[in-house]
Amino acid sequence: MKKLIIGDHIVKSFGEGDERRHVLDGVSAFIKEGEFVAVMGPSGSGKSTLMFALSGTDDVNGGTVVFDNQDLSAASENELSDIRRTSMGFVFQQPTMLKNLNILDNIILPSMRDHRRNAASLTIKARALMKRVGIAELEKRDITQVSGGQLQRAGICRALMNSPRIIFGDEPTGALNSKSAQEIMDIFSEINEEGTAIMLVTHDANVAARTERIMFMSDGNIVSELQLPKFDGTDMDRRVESVTAKMLEIGI
Numbered sequence: 001m002k003k004l005i006i007g008d009h010i011v012k013s014f015g016e017g018d019e020r021r022h023v024l025d026g027v028s029a030f031i032k033e034g035e036f037v038a039v040m041g042p043s044g045s046g047k048s049t050l051m052f053a054l055s056g057t058d059d060v061n062g063g064t065v066v067f068d069n070q071d072l073s074a075a076s077e078n079e080l081s082d083i084r085r086t087s088m089g090f091v092f093q094q095p096t097m098l099k100n101l102n103i104l105d106n107i108i109l110p111s112m113r114d115h116r117r118n119a120a121s122l123t124i125k126a127r128a129l130m131k132r133v134g135i136a137e138l139e140k141r142d143i144t145q146v147s148g149g150q151l152q153r154a155g156i157c158r159a160l161m162n163s164p165r166i167i168f169g170d171e172p173t174g175a176l177n178s179k180s181a182q183e184i185m186d187i188f189s190e191i192n193e194e195g196t197a198i199m200l201v202t203h204d205a206n207v208a209a210r211t212e213r214i215m216f217m218s219d220g221n222i223v224s225e226l227q228l229p230k231f232d233g234t235d236m237d238r239r240v241e242s243v244t245a246k247m248l249e250i251g252i
């Protein structure tokens, strides 16, 4: 499968003078089209920073990031924002949604900037997505009137509105109980089955075990990888065991 994103010797530094520190220390990473990957590693190892670099959300201090043959490091802020809006979806631990809008409007709002689409067609798409993830009946609810799992489903709908090539998830199940987390992972698996690449940052071996490749980070570098067969709903215990064995082996 062709590579969708290629990060080559990425350096990302924070701080000034003696305080300056390479949070990404020349890290190279790729994500293939339609691939389902996870990034694991100790707190502060640079997982989220890598995600923000590969998605063009943050600029880098060295190296290159190429998305679908476009060099993100050379792209203007407008070009980057277009690429992110049309080709990428983002899901975070706590979906940031507006309190004065209902769930449906929160899902639609970011896509309203895409002038090729009108409100009616966006509403149709949002309702189809909500139905698919099991929150069709919640469209009129305020964001304070739904559970954490339901809100995260809405966050996933919002990320899917523009039919992205890839979804980036930073601890998307981190705030959920294990049942809701597994349900969210079922949704991610389905989305991936349909061809959307997914990159998840996670501390949870049960989440990482659902993916097909895990990159392990330590001190701003990828220090190991684990390849798993594509998840087919079986063998979960064995998959989790191999992830935890690898975590133990590299000491995270």
Ligand SMILES: Nc1ncnc2c1ncn2[C@@H]1O[C@H](COP(=O)(O)OP(=O)(O)OP(=O)(O)O)[C@@H](O)[C@H]1O
Residues within 6 Å of the ligand: 014, 015, 023, 041, 042, 043, 044, 045, 046, 047, 048, 049, 050
């Ligand atoms: N904007 C910033 N300014 C200064 N330092 C930062 C900034 N963003 C991240 N860092 C530092 O970079 C390091 C890596 O952060 P990052 O969030 O990528 O780690 P992580 O592996 O995702 O950690 P966690 O698992 O705790 O979320 C940390 O030491 C963090 O404090």
